[in-house]
Amino acid sequence: MALHSNGTTGTIASLPSLPLELVEEEILSRLPVKKLLQLRCICKSWKSLISDDPKFAKKHLRMSNILKHKHLIMNVLGDRILWDSPLSSVFSNVSNHTVTLTELNNPISISRNISEICSCDGILCFTICEEGGQSAVLCNPSLRQYSTLPPLKNHRKREYDYQNAVYSFGYDHVNDVYKVIAISGKYTEVDVYTLGTNNWRSIQDFPYCPPCNHGVFVGGTVTWLAYEVSNRNISYVIVSLDLKTESYQKIPQPDLKKDHWTLGMFRDCLCIFASNKMLLDVWIMQEYGIKESWTKLYNVPYVGTQCTYPRTGYISDDDQVLFILYDLIDSKYKLVVYNSKNGNMNIPKIQQMDGFMILGVYVESLISLPCSY
Amino acid sequence: MAQEASSSTSSKTISLKTGDGEIFEIEASAAKQMKTVQRLIDDLGDDITIPLHNVFSKELPKIIEYYKKDITGEITKDFEAEFVKDLNDDEVKVLFLAANYLDANKLFEFLSQNIADRLESKSVEYVRKYFGVENDFTPEEESKLREERAWSFRGIKEDE
Numbered sequence: 001m002a003l004h005s006n007g008t009t010g011t012i013a014s015l016p017s018l019p020l021e022l023v024e025e026e027i028l029s030r031l032p033v034k035k036l037l038q039l040r041c042i043c044k045s046w047k048s049l050i051s052d053d054p055k056f057a058k059k060h061l062r063m064s065n066i067l068k069h070k071h072l073i074m075n076v077l078g079d080r081i082l083w084d085s086p087l088s089s090v091f092s093n094v095s096n097h098t099v100t101l102t103e104l105n106n107p108i109s110i111s112r113n114i115s116e117i118c119s120c121d122g123i124l125c126f127t128i129c130e131e132g133g134q135s136a137v138l139c140n141p142s143l144r145q146y147s148t149l150p151p152l153k154n155h156r157k158r159e160y161d162y163q164n165a166v167y168s169f170g171y172d173h174v175n176d177v178y179k180v181i182a183i184s185g186k187y188t189e190v191d192v193y194t195l196g197t198n199n200w201r202s203i204q205d206f207p208y209c210p211p212c213n214h215g216v217f218v219g220g221t222v223t224w225l226a227y228e229v230s231n232r233n234i235s236y237v238i239v240s241l242d243l244k245t246e247s248y249q250k251i252p253q254p255d256l257k258k259d260h261w262t263l264g265m266f267r268d269c270l271c272i273f274a275s276n277k278m279l280l281d282v283w284i285m286q287e288y289g290i291k292e293s294w295t296k297l298y299n300v301p302y303v304g305t306q307c308t309y310p311r312t313g314y315i316s317d318d319d320q321v322l323f324i325l326y327d328l329i330d331s332k333y334k335l336v337v338y339n340s341k342n343g344n345m346n347i348p349k350i351q352q353m354d355g356f357m358i359l360g361v362y363v364e365s366l367i368s369l370p371c372s373y
Numbered sequence: 374m375a376q377e378a379s380s381s382t383s384s385k386t387i388s389l390k391t392g393d394g395e396i397f398e399i400e401a402s403a404a405k406q407m408k409t410v411q412r413l414i415d416d417l418g419d420d421i422t423i424p425l426h427n428v429f430s431k432e433l434p435k436i437i438e439y440y441k442k443d444i445t446g447e448i449t450k451d452f453e454a455e456f457v458k459d460l461n462d463d464e465v466k467v468l469f470l471a472a473n474y475l476d477a478n479k480l481f482e483f484l485s486q487n488i489a490d491r492l493e494s495k496s497v498e499y500v501r502k503y504f505g506v507e508n509d510f511t512p513e514e515e516s517k518l519r520e521e522r523a524w525s526f527r528g529i530k531e532d533e
């Protein structure tokens with residue numbers, strides 16, 4: 001898909017300057033965001049391309065995913081600091097490598113307890129626990145942009161709090177908009193906030209017992225692990241919300257022993273991280289919605305008496321599994337990288353992390369957040 | 374990148390003439406990877422020397438070298454690293470423009486990435502000169518822009 005050049009001569013004496021279309025399409029889209037932000041100073045048309053061109057932002061996002069310009073965000077529960085590290089540093093197998101950490105400045109509003117981090121297209125959605133309850137803040141860490149949402153309690157105007165709402169985040173590719181989904185913890189009321197608008201909208205109630213944790217953005221849906229009560233038995237149920245139609249679907253589960261489950265996403269497929277005290281299994285649904293397509297991807301054996309109930313897991317493109325393990329011997333939470341190809345467990349050297357960690361992974365992106373509400 | 378199963382083209386070579394009058398030979402299957410060349414062959418026939426006005430004798434042999442490796446499936450990361458190792462930034466730029474003119478997609482993408490990698494550590498002034506772009510900001514406007522995202526101009530260790 002090379003573009004037509006303007007017939008410049010190629011002699012050494014007069015090295016040609018590059019036509020802008022070539023530059024923007026191919027070269028700039030491969031640069032990390034930090035570099036692009038510097039290059040906004042070059043001239044007005046470059047500034048406009050980098051900061052105000054949604055088409056270029058999309059192309060850059062595609063390249064960012066291909067080139068794996070991804071980062072890990074870490075927060076120790078109760079600590080005010082948000083740490084950022086390039087994923088390549090976390091997965092590095094150079095011996096004695098210390099993971100590179102950058103402190104991410106954040107406004108006062110999110111320096112209280114972060115309980116959840118959702119991620120989509122380089123935008124993070126933080127769930128913040130405050131005294132009055134929970135609220136959500138959006139962030140593009142590559143651009144250091146933050147955006148607060150209109151308060152949920154103003155929308156429903158109830159006496160009871162919406163405070164324990166579970167927030168999730170995803171992209172509606174049909175309408176080209178990003179949406180935040182809030183499920184109230186107490187009731188099954190569900191509200192949607194579309195980025196760029198001024199208010200929440202109520203949609204159909206959640207069809208099962210509400211989830212405790214945020215949903216995963218996968219295959220054009222947000223999918224949660226929720227609960228179902230039948231015959232006085234409480235069991236897991238996997239529920240998805242199609243972001244375009246805003247309708248729910250129950251997703252068939254694999255027949256697994258009742259271990260502790262968390263959902264994840266890998267290669268745009270839904271995954272289950274099923275753990276007990278001895279091991280962690282990762283299952284993947286190769287075809288969304290098809291029960292028979294559930295396949296066991298990896299089996300991660302623990303060493304000794306460590307016990308893990310990973311809340312978040314991430315799988316890299318080269319089949320390394322990242323999760324948090326609680327070491328009973330040290331009484332410490334640790335970030336672990338399991339290499340499924342050779343069975344090695346590596347604990348990356350990360351300073352500053354002491355306590356229960358919340359993780360998120362984001363891809364570098366130029367997608368701009370609308371002004372704070 | 375399907376190749377026609379035609380025995381008559383399997384060992385055929387095409388003659389290419391650069392803008393400065395030199396002639397180089399290339400295998401027909403390699404020529405196929407350069408869409409501009411293939412179009413010219415389709416129009417002019419494969420017995421004629423194909424004129425390439427915008428490509429010169431300094432670049433064409435290098436491009437031919439790349440596609441020679443490509444048709445035997447031997448392009449590796451090591452080969453690519455070696456291929457650009459001794460080229461300076463301007464030489465890569467000329468090759469990149471030639472690859473664009475020739476519509477040689479694989480080489481074009483490889484060189485785009487190589488240029489991006491080279492520019493990642495360069496200053497704004499260098500990048501401006503490299504692309505031949507005029508700065509149409511006033512000094513005040515430019516320094517305001519730099520201030521707005523001052524953190525992006527710093528290294529990994531943050532001061533704040």
